[in-house]
Amino acid sequence: MKNKNNVKSTIGLVFLNIFFIFLCVVTLVPVLYAFSVSINAKNDFLSSNFSFWPKEFTLKHYKSIFLESNFLSWVKNSIFLAVATVLGGIAFSVPAAYAFSRRRFKGRSGILYILLMLNAFPTVLSMAAVYRLLRTMGLINTFTGLIFLYIGNMIVFGIWNMKGYFDTIPTNIEEAAKIDGADDFKIVLKIILPLAKPSIVVTATLILIYVWNEYLYVISFITGTSKYSLAAGLYSLQVNEYTRSWPAFSAASLLISLPILVVFFIIQKHMVSGLTAGSIK
Amino acid sequence: MILKIKSKTEPYLYSAPALIVIALVMVLPIIYTVYISFTNMNVYHWKDFKFIGFKNYQKALFMLDSGFLMAFLRTVLWTAVNIILQLIISFLIAVLLNVKGLKLSKLYKTFLMFPWAMPGYVSILLWKMGMFNTEYGFLNHLLQKLGISKINWLSGNFTAFVSCIILNLWLALPFMIMIIDGALQSVDKCYYESAKLEGANFWNQTRYITIPLIKPIIAPMVMMTLFTTFKQFDIVYLLTQQNGSKTGADIHTVLTYAYENAFITNNYGYSSAVSIIIFLILLVYSIFNQKDIRGEA
Numbered sequence: 001m002k003n004k005n006n007v008k009s010t011i012g013l014v015f016l017n018i019f020f021i022f023l024c025v026v027t028l029v030p031v032l033y034a035f036s037v038s039i040n041a042k043n044d045f046l047s048s049n050f051s052f053w054p055k056e057f058t059l060k061h062y063k064s065i066f067l068e069s070n071f072l073s074w075v076k077n078s079i080f081l082a083v084a085t086v087l088g089g090i091a092f093s094v095p096a097a098y099a100f101s102r103r104r105f106k107g108r109s110g111i112l113y114i115l116l117m118l119n120a121f122p123t124v125l126s127m128a129a130v131y132r133l134l135r136t137m138g139l140i141n142t143f144t145g146l147i148f149l150y151i152g153n154m155i156v157f158g159i160w161n162m163k164g165y166f167d168t169i170p171t172n173i174e175e176a177a178k179i180d181g182a183d184d185f186k187i188v189l190k191i192i193l194p195l196a197k198p199s200i201v202v203t204a205t206l207i208l209i210y211v212w213n214e215y216l217y218v219i220s221f222i223t224g225t226s227k228y229s230l231a232a233g234l235y236s237l238q239v240n241e242y243t244r245s246w247p248a249f250s251a252a253s254l255l256i257s258l259p260i261l262v263v264f265f266i267i268q269k270h271m272v273s274g275l276t277a278g279s280i281k
Numbered sequence: 282m283i284l285k286i287k288s289k290t291e292p293y294l295y296s297a298p299a300l301i302v303i304a305l306v307m308v309l310p311i312i313y314t315v316y317i318s319f320t321n322m323n324v325y326h327w328k329d330f331k332f333i334g335f336k337n338y339q340k341a342l343f344m345l346d347s348g349f350l351m352a353f354l355r356t357v358l359w360t361a362v363n364i365i366l367q368l369i370i371s372f373l374i375a376v377l378l379n380v381k382g383l384k385l386s387k388l389y390k391t392f393l394m395f396p397w398a399m400p401g402y403v404s405i406l407l408w409k410m411g412m413f414n415t416e417y418g419f420l421n422h423l424l425q426k427l428g429i430s431k432i433n434w435l436s437g438n439f440t441a442f443v444s445c446i447i448l449n450l451w452l453a454l455p456f457m458i459m460i461i462d463g464a465l466q467s468v469d470k471c472y473y474e475s476a477k478l479e480g481a482n483f484w485n486q487t488r489y490i491t492i493p494l495i496k497p498i499i500a501p502m503v504m505m506t507l508f509t510t511f512k513q514f515d516i517v518y519l520l521t522q523q524n525g526s527k528t529g530a531d532i533h534t535v536l537t538y539a540y541e542n543a544f545i546t547n548n549y550g551y552s553s554a555v556s557i558i559i560f561l562i563l564l565v566y567s568i569f570n571q572k573d574i575r576g577e578a
Contacts, residue, residue, distance in 0.1 A: 013382050020385070023374070024392040027451070030404070031395065033411050033419045096296035103292040111300070116571075118307045120563035124514050125539050125556040128317075128549055129310035152306025155299050184291065213400045231402060238406050246410055246417065253403045264398035265391070271459065 034250035038062070061251040070226050071252070074233040081143060081229055082211045085150040089207045090200065092151060093158030098188055100159065101166035102174075112163075115156050123153055127220060134221060141223055149217055154207045161275065165199030166192060202274030205267050212260055230256045311560070318553035330550065337554030349555055352538040359442075359534060360511045363449050367506065370450070371457035376487075378458075379465050390462070397455035405519045408448050409435070413520070435521055441530035445516050452516075453506065460502045464495035504570050511563065512536060535559050 025032075033052070041056035065071050099105075100112060130149060131140075139145030173195075174187050182190070193200065211229075218232035225236055234252055237245075267274075318337055322330035341349040374393070378386045396404060412419050413434040421431045434444045472490050481489070514536045521530045522537050533541070539559065543552035 009382065013380075016377060016380060016383060017385065019377070020383075020389040024389055027393055028395060029419065030407050030412055030451070031399065034407050037411070092299040092302060096299040099292035099295035103288075105289070105292040108292070111296070115303070117564055117567060118303070118311075119508065120567055121307070121311050121560045122512050122514070122536055122539075122556070123307075124536060125543065125552070125559070126307075126310035126314060128543060128553075129313040130306070132313065133305065133309060148302070149306055152302045156303060156307065159296075159299060184295075209400065213402050215402060231400070234403065234406065238410070249410065250407070253407050257399050257403050260400050261395075261398050264394075268391075268394065268398075 031254075034253060037247050038251040038254060040247065061245075061247045062255070064245075064248050065252050065255060068248075070228070070233060073226050074228055074230045077143070077227065078212060078230040081146060081150070082208050084143075084147045085154065085211045086204050086207050088147060088151045089154050089158050090204055093155045093162060093203070094188065094193070094200070096155070097159045097162035097166055098184070098192060101163045102171070112160075115159060118156055124216065127216070130217075131221065140221055141227075143227075145221060146217055150207075150211055150214065154210055158203050158207065161203050162196065162199050165196050165274070169195050198270040198274035200274075201267050201270050205263055208263065209260055212256075314553045314556050317549055318557050320550045322549040322553075323551070324547040333550070337551045338558070340551060341555050341558060348533065348538060349535070349558075352533045352535045355442075355532065356511060356534040356536075359446070359513075360507060362446060363453070363510045364503070364507055366446070366450060367453055367457050368503070371454055371461050374454075374458050375461040375465055376491075378462055390458075393458060394455045396451050397459075401452060402515055402519065404452060405448065405515055408451070409520050413444055435528040436530055438530050438532055441521050441528065442532050445520055445532065448520070449510070449513065449516055453510070457502075457506065460499055461495065464498040465491070467498065468494045508563065508567070514540070 036052055036054055038061050039057050039059070040054035041058035041060075042054070100108060134140050134145045134149075137145070139148065169192065173191055177187055177191060213231055214229070215231040215235045218229050219235060222228060222232070225233065228236065234249075234256060237249055237252060317330075319332055319334060320326075320330040321333045321336075340347050377383075378390060380386075410418070415421060415431055415433050418434070420434065424431060432440060435441045468491065472494070473486060476486050476490055513534070517532060517534050518537050518540065521528045521532060522541065535555065536559070539552050539555040542548045542555065
């Protein structure tokens with residue numbers, strides 16, 4: 001009886017493994033196909049006798065991306081925008097999240113509520129208003145303007161996400177530190193930040209991914225492709241010349257994704273706790 | 282005394298920088314949009330626009346051929362189909378990932394997370410050109426190998442809609458699988474043991490134990506996903522509407538509809554009214570589901 005059950009569950013597991021291998025392959029097909037096209041020396045993706053495995057390999061499409069005069073400046077711009085927005089976003093939202101988590105003051109729950117409701121307005125549609133705002137501030141066609149918009153769009157999420165996590169940290173350590181004479185700045189730096197690491201890492205990563213992905217603001221407010229970010233650059237490649245350089249486009253797409261993939265998988269273990277601490281207990 | 286005043290002003294001081302930026306970037310544009318929505322601002326009245334009362338709202342809500350109502354219904358359908366499919370598929374996958382004895386489940390999970398880790402809009406463009414493209418897209422290569430004729434995926438309304446749903450599933454499933462997987466692992470195993478003793482089968486266990494127990498955990502995430510699915514812009518826009526490379530399919534959601542009216546046909550007043558209507562719909566939705574969305578806060 002027991003043996004029979006074992007055989008049955010072994011066969012079940014074999015099928016389950018086959019199913020998951022198939023599922024993983026299907027999931028990865030878009031990326032694998034792009035990779036295969038990007039290293040294929042023959043342009044046979046247009047013909048019907050195309051094969052998934054390239055018969056000849058080449059790196060020329062990757063080379064052509066780097067030789068493409070603007071690519072390196074897009075990389076530079078994206079890194080600059082991402083780093084500045086992440087630092088700014090965290091610097092703005094940590095003190096606010098701390099205040100909302102630890103203090104009780106007039107208007108607290110009202111403000112928190114409004115912040116949440118702001119998510120209901122689709123930011124894509126505020127483009128015209130945002131344009132007026134940037135023009136008034138003299139920030140059209142500047143990175144400062146972009147960073148300002150990115151920070152504004154992301155700190156609502158940052159405040160809520162980190163506040164949720166701060167709420168789960170017991171206050172007794174802070175109280176002890178306070179008796180020892182530590183001020184708020186010290187408490188946040190020495191106690192909250194180390195304890196809230198998962199949520200800060202996850203918030204920072206999601207801000208980074210947002211900036212890395214954002215193209216609408218850039219193509220609307222920045223003139224001259226040399227000042228584009230990677231996302232906007234890829235967008236312009238795709239609009240203008242993709243039909244003749246789909247392999248180069250694939251190569252560029254994969255290169256752009258690589259840093260995000262690496263960061264994502266490094267922090268993956270924090271992802272669940274860092275995102276859901278506020279709602280899951 | 283000074284200490285008391287200090288501790289009273291401190292929270293405002295700490296949150297002020299963030300709140301000022303939010304007020305400028307998020308709140309001000311909303312107020313401005315409300316204002317514009319009552320005017321006739323468009324290409325012909327760029328500077329000399331004037332107040333026209335509720336005319337824009339009337340046009341959106343009561344003129345059947347304005348396109349807004351169609352786009353709205355389509356968006357509701359889009360959201361419903363996506364959420365239902367997402368819940369069913371990710372629940373099944375998550376349950377299978379948790380089958381006892383599946384040693385490689387961690388490895389599979391890592392691979393299945395891949396679409397989430399890719400920058401979203403890069404994925405959309407890769408799908409557009411790599412998968413759906415009529416000439417050299419993977420799907421059509423596959424169809425040809427199977428002896429079926431090519432499909433022009435993105436130009437028919439129906440196939441374009443289905444394509445967008447497939448892509449959205451590809452993008453959104455990893456997150457949902459991860460959330461449900463986490464919820465399943467938090468369920469105490471002893472419930473199942475006693476259920477087994479009483480002879481409950483898998484279906485009954487799922488229905489009476491698993492679902493009620495994971496529901497409160499995944500509810501906030503489902504609400505959030507509903508929200509983002511309703512507001513999804515990039516997929517429909519990049520696949521079918523993109524300026525200069527429209528595919529011919531008309532599958533506007535409310536967002537791409539409002540966007541087109543604002544930035545392609547420059548009908549700002551009208552587009553602003555549509556934006557405010559969308560805002561109000563989502564606002565009412567979030568007020569009703571407030572508890573779920575905010576979790577315990």
